[in-house]
Amino acid sequence: MNPNDKVIKPYGDSWGDGQVQLSFTLPIAAGPLALEAAKRLALQMGLEGVQVVNMKDLHGFSHFILYGRSRHSVDLDQISVVDAADEAMSFEEVNAFIEEEIGRKIVVVGACTGTDAHTVGLDAIMNMKGYGGDYGLERYPMMEAHNLGSQVPNEVLLQKAVEVNADAVLVSQVVTQKNVHIQNLTELVEMAEAEDLRRKLIMVVGGPRIDQALATELGFDAGFGPGSTARHVSTFIAKELARKLS
Amino acid sequence: MNPNDKVIKPYGDSWGDGQVQLSFTLPIAAGPLALEAAKRLALQMGLEGVQVVNMKDLHGFSHFILYGRSRHSVDLDQISVVDAADEAMSFEEVNAFIEEEIGRKIVVVGACTGTDAHTVGLDAIMNMKGYGGDYGLERYPMMEAHNLGSQVPNEVLLQKAVEVNADAVLVSQVVTQKNVHIQNLTELVEMAEAEDLRRKLIMVVGGPRIDQALATELGFDAGFGPGSTARHVSTFIAKELARKLS
Amino acid sequence: MVNHLLALDMEKVEKARQLAKSIALKVQEDINLHTTVSVERTVARLFGIDGTNHEDIPLANVVVDQVYRAGCLDRGVAFWIANAVVALDKTPQQVAEECSQGLRICGLPMQDPHRVDQVMATYTDESLAVIAQQRQKREALKKRLGQGKGPLKYVIVASGNIFADVEQAKSAARHGADIIAVIRTTAQSLLDYVPYGTTTEGFGGTYATQANFKVMRQALDEVSEEVGRYIMLVNYCSGLCMPEIAAMGALERLDMMLNDAMYGILFRDINMERTFADQYFSRMINAYAGIIINTGEDNYLTTADAYEQAHTVLASNFINEQMGLVAGLQNWQLGLGHAFELDPKMPNGFLYELATAQTIRQIFPEAPLKYMPPTKHMTGDIFMGHVQNAMFNLASVLTGQSIHLLGMLTEAIHTPHLSDRILSLENAEYVMENARGLAAEISFKPDGIIQKRSEAIVDQVVDFLQEIEAMGLKRAISEGYFADIRRPQEGGKGGDGVVRKGLDYRNPFMDRMQQELGITSTPGKGRS
Amino acid sequence: MVNHLLALDMEKVEKARQLAKSIALKVQEDINLHTTVSVERTVARLFGIDGTNHEDIPLANVVVDQVYRAGCLDRGVAFWIANAVVALDKTPQQVAEECSQGLRICGLPMQDPHRVDQVMATYTDESLAVIAQQRQKREALKKRLGQGKGPLKYVIVASGNIFADVEQAKSAARHGADIIAVIRTTAQSLLDYVPYGTTTEGFGGTYATQANFKVMRQALDEVSEEVGRYIMLVNYCSGLCMPEIAAMGALERLDMMLNDAMYGILFRDINMERTFADQYFSRMINAYAGIIINTGEDNYLTTADAYEQAHTVLASNFINEQMGLVAGLQNWQLGLGHAFELDPKMPNGFLYELATAQTIRQIFPEAPLKYMPPTKHMTGDIFMGHVQNAMFNLASVLTGQSIHLLGMLTEAIHTPHLSDRILSLENAEYVMENARGLAAEISFKPDGIIQKRSEAIVDQVVDFLQEIEAMGLKRAISEGYFADIRRPQEGGKGGDGVVRKGLDYRNPFMDRMQQELGITSTPGKGRS
């Protein structure tokens, strides 16, 4: 491998050395058996030259830190991704775009649904103040934004969407323990479908463990992860709505 | 999986969750492409539910921290290991064993060979003072220990072994960068073979990146890693010599 | 012993304290006039009513709901149960079981008031005796086994499964943890009942149930013997069932309870009247049981800016202190909360953290302060997170904090894995032992950044409490004085569970505990 | 500006300094009588002799070996080269090339001494002018671009491949590194020649060659412009080619050099006479080139106990200081080394670390102290290692250290990977900026642990230096006074490369530099 290769591997200090650090706990006490088990796991993960650099006994459990050289590599030419950040329009551009292409305010309803009470992320996208230097949706002259806050049941969100004739719903999910977000998001989509709202609504989900792939898989139109700001979301909604209306 | 299973997986907070943490650097700038590449590598390593929890741009490189659930598991019943620590005799026991079974002092010669100047590890095994609460080999009444110190060429070590009629040579290798230790250890074994010393000598290697498997692979009789003390080494040598002489 | 690294203007501190007292007493007037479904369910539980009906509804709820719907809760459920006990010659538990079969206790004929009183007294005595025994047992164990050096290392378990939690808790105790908190599942605080039995399914936490309390207490008692330290157990006396959980904790010998006068209002949008009434009774139970409460001011800094709003934390500490004292808690039971939440990018942030932590330490010298780790500015960079936690550990040992919540390197990722906790314990152990003597070694410059910051916070807090005292706490909350969150005075969940006490309202537990705790200022009965 | 957190007994400090001076001057007497093959190769190189012969032997070695074998090195190679230059009317380089073809320069007829002198002067002037220019260039760049705030963040690159090192160095600079050290391959210090050309194969480090110096200097100049800070470059002026590397560094504008009066003896078993003579000339070159040296006392604590032997580090600092001053170095060039190497398990270890670091800081207020991170007690537990480094970072900023070697979380595992360095830079950046003002905020208690520990170390150092002064440095080393290592006075590698100067010995560089640097106390020529 050389620096210009499109087939890349993890890098420590020489090209192609494949260096990877990993750590995990095994449910047996530390000792030669646990050590060997740890090595075998690393081998199965495709590591060569496995070095167990730390084994710690945790009473019936053992914690390992390992280094090794990954056998795996990735061909960059096989990956196609779009950079949402690059394509996002500015606050002014989005408003101008909506005025021109839609000709009226876009109505959005946002909520932290289910049992989730983490409002900071949704507020970052919706509140006037915004986040990361970008104003929130409430500040957009061409948007009418309703933030329902935390722990909103899915049916309440959909009711509200109907009530204000929303173009889009924005859902925030921060707690992901035991995949509680998957359950909750799936329920929302199913409800929307049952109530024949799915086609009318642009459905967007965000949160620290959310990405585009997961969102699509669950039946949403878009997913926004860490570092997202209102610009990204408004651009997506505006363009998507224009597409739907055309 | 349940707590009594013999087939184990990494453990985070529920049985069988397979939780593994990993980190590595990719030789491309951070961004959606790098992110996707990182995920794919994790997938190839057999992780499910891959979460890239941190991506950091390092100018032309990117650093990732990931969590995921390992698909792999290890069947403990398939592993047989011997616990050297458990089998090691005490200082007194070793001396008694040598007196009884060998009937004379065992002669050992130790050195940090090649360009290696890390003497602390070898001294820990050989010096009077010892290490980790165990006296070093020089303290054993039934051992005659010669510590040649650092940066000893392989031929000098073997010469000395011949000169003092050694039963065993002890080699320390701490620097492992670019596998310099492998080169050096291989050379030593080849020299010993060429000079027809290999069969006469018990050959032992130690160091922080050494283990039994590597030692055997390179043609040594035993390998001692971190945490070894003189007890482990002297037990091995005494028993091995007894076996050879019987 | 508290270090005096800062020169505090004790007059201002005293002024702030008086303002807080006045604020608390004003709220208390209102509290005295009300009871809640949760307070009444607590009484039912303390009468020994346990278990659920065929629909999994706790019998305490079955009984109280019935009385509530019948419109006679203003008299207090104690009276109705005791009346039924006399009328039917059953135990309260049997009465409750019959309620779930259709018995309507408000419809039973009124019995001899003297005998009803006697029944109430008997069951009250019995129940309070169990609590007092648990308190004695705790004291004996603490005395025999001792505790960690302090700041006491407090870690959470939150696997969702009480049996997995036990594994995690034991492993933590063996690696130096002094206190184990079983975090509640995310949905529980808004449930208007307490789930029943041992549970293995929770999200981001494990259900708080009496059975789970028992399982964990037993495990910790075992491990306490093993490690030779009394390991304390914590749960959440918070949300819509605040006083019920206090009762459960008192019976099962929990040692600490998250229990705040305002947290539910601000962070769970629970009705104000409900929260204030519930916290009063729950604190009284905690006081009686010798349980240390942990207040939740740290949460403010997760939504508000930690530098700008530092004084709001201190103000809330003063209010929680006064509302605690009013409810019979002693100073040693007031684990007032604060947190190390400044943006790590802030130049000299560590100095400001020291200033706040030391100011709070000196203002509440007897309180077992609860110091919370960085959470808001933790990211997926677990390596940096581990260092942020190291600085937090140092700040804690330097300023002599009491209850030290260990920061987790994976804070931004998941509730702690087994090994996260151990890594954090090792981090704290190293930093604290390596720098334990530092506080006694240094002094702060009189005109320095730290001293000035401390003065500024004390000044701010006096102004802030003055404003609140003038407008009243409820209005202040409704105007976003705390945590940048506004809650309408009449809104919020659980408001319909608040009931104005009647003239003949009875709560024998409150009466007895007020008496025993020496609470005189606040009559336990409403006047209508 | 150095903080005065400790009250030092300046009389004792002065006494220690005088003892060290006496020790140094005694060694210097011996140094003045000798030259070495490496000193002479340095002269050859400074005369412009570059490149290798067909066997890859550097021409500097070819020429000096020849003169040495001919037994006439006692006159100094400068004379022989100049004589040949006059005799053959060639440049020194051409003379050297002919030497590799068989020319024997000691056999050439003696030329007009005046013309030989002239030739020596010309080439000396030329070479020193280049060095002076590089020095000016550095000063101009530093002035224009500025430098980091300090403690200056110093990281190592050690991939073995100079081109990979460049990538790693640039990435580090962009993430806040101020100083880049290219670590040498493990075998190089015992090579009695300097390899030639750019290299891509090293073990645990990269060959120090002039070409590699140039490649890295250029890369760092580029990145300096990019980041708007002058990034300093470091290499190892140590081992059997100490003065040659000084010359190469001076020519290629390195900014710092690892350069210790005793390290080679103790840690590489190099002959004492050889080391002392080599270090003297190498330091003179560093002095002239405006290069900061880094001494290696930190290494002592990797073999000796850091608590017991703390005073040996300080004693060696004093000796290195005096031997540096004797060689013409200014105080601002004396990067005296010490280290944060106490066992992390030691209670109050952080206090003892502060005591040592602050003591050394105050004793050498003008020296750009080099503070080394934990290495010996680093383990494969990278998480704990990262925390140990955080405490080290804090100690450094608290005691105002100058050159701060970043600890790596993977210290016990491998030479740093790209990301290890970045994680460490972020660690240091956070801790130092977060606590930058702390030193100005605090004072240490007069009768505290820190003050007492400082006093104990100063007392010990006076006694220790007194003993050494009485027996002489060489004997002290032979008796294991430093680093628990004993080296026989006559043994060690490279002893055969030491040559007693003749009466007619000439080293025009030494003469000129001594003059320009104002070194008077130590005559450059031997008397036999």
Ligand code: B12
């Ligand atoms: C602040 C906080 C709280 C506050 C919340 C206050 C509030 N009003 O929001 C309080 C103290 C109340 C709290 C409580 C709890 N918390 Co909490 N909390 C956090 C914390 C510290 C920070 C979260 C945050 O504010 N991040 C900052 C925002 C800006 O980032 P963000 O949410 O990722 O949002 C960005 C993107 O994701 C995206 N985004 C987010 N939402 C949306 C929506 C849309 C439509 C779009 C387009 C984009 C988008 O854009 C945002 C800007 O870029 C995290 C730990 C951490 N450091 O991350 C834990 C954390 C999230 N909490 C956690 C838990 C478990 C809880 C509790 C359940 C614990 C308990 N059992 O009591 C409770 C209950 C909460 C509940 N019912 O939901 C866990 C979740 C674990 C998991 N993966 O499931 C975390 C990770 C902590 C931990 N390690 O245990 N918490």
Ligand code: B12
């Ligand atoms: C001390 C030290 C030094 C000292 C050595 C002093 C001395 N006289 O030994 C000094 C400062 C001189 C030094 C120099 C260098 N070092 Co160094 N050094 C270390 C350090 C900090 C500690 C090593 C140590 O003493 N460990 C304690 C002993 C007790 O542990 P141990 O060696 O593992 O020994 C135990 C077992 O392994 C086993 N064992 C070991 N040997 C043997 C032999 C036998 C026969 C048996 C049975 C058992 C056995 O038993 C011992 C007791 O349990 C490590 C980092 C670290 N924290 O580990 C770096 C480290 C080993 N050094 C390293 C390097 C690269 C160097 C240099 C090459 C750097 C350079 N380019 O200049 C130089 C040159 C050294 C050379 N030519 O070999 C690297 C090696 C990287 C790698 N994996 O290849 C490390 C890991 C640091 C790093 N991250 O860069 N070093």
Ligand SMILES: Cc1ncc(COP(=O)(O)O)c(C=O)c1O
């Ligand atoms: C006082 C208090 N109660 C409760 C909680 C936990 O959240 P909840 O019970 O609302 O789910 C916290 C959170 O830290 C708290 O500080």
Ligand SMILES: Cc1ncc(COP(=O)(O)O)c(C=O)c1O
């Ligand atoms: C002064 C000095 N020289 C050299 C080195 C490096 O080792 P060597 O050049 O002997 O390989 C060190 C190690 O840290 C040192 O401190």
